[in-house]
Amino acid sequence: MDLPAAIEATEPIGRQLIANLRERIVSGVLPPGARLSEQEIAAAYHLSRQPVREAFIKLAASGLVEIRPQRGTYVCKIDLHDVAQSQFVRESVEADIARAAAERAEEETVATLRTQVARQSEALGEGGRAFILRDERFHQTLAMAAGRPDVWRYIQPIKMQMDRVRHLTAEEFPLDHLVVQHGKVVEAIAARDPDAAERAIRIHLRGVLDDVRKIAATLPHYFKDAPS
DSSP, X not given: OOOOOOOOTTSOHHHHHHXXXXXXXXXXXXXXXXXXXXXXXXXXXXXXXXXXXXXXXXXXXXXXXXXXXXXXXXXXXXXXXXXXXHHHHHHHHHHHHHHHHHXXXXXXXXXXXXXXXXXXXXXXXXXXXHHHHHHHHHHHHHHHHTTOHHHHHHTXXXXXXXXXXXXXXXXXXXXXXXXXXXXXXXXXXXXXXXXXXXXXXXXXXXXXXXXXXHHHHHOGGGBTTOOO
């Protein structure tokens, strides 16, 4: 089990552990269906088993793990319905973000976004995780450009199931079309065209619904309700 001991004594242990495990589940390091050993995780992080048990309870409440009495704790398989709901909420929020970013567009912001898109192109050969990190930074920058920096933090719990799919597809499928879509969002913002910016971001975010169908067909054992 790839679980580095990264707990800092100066920070709340429980919060760090939950964040660490959550990141590994969302990124696919701990894949859907994997059994989590309370004892192994405690040993890996040099902790007692109590904070691990409490972390499992919190992660279960977030829909990331399933605690099966007398059987163990398992990473939840991805629920296609949850992904669709997550995508709907994120698209609704980011459509308004894109509009506001276009209305407020400044040259410095546009230059930053263009640089980020160029760096995404550079990351295409570095693996899915490198691309996802730059993708996240791009969308966070859009929220800042819209004057809504806190919104990105608020939607993190909502988009977790969508993010699990994004990490899987980033490892399995080409990503160059995403860079092109990001570029169209940026150019609409540069043109101060809110309608075009909204349209571009909606097209971009709806792509995950196509991706989830493809990845569910490729890796059906990772999904709760994959079509047979």
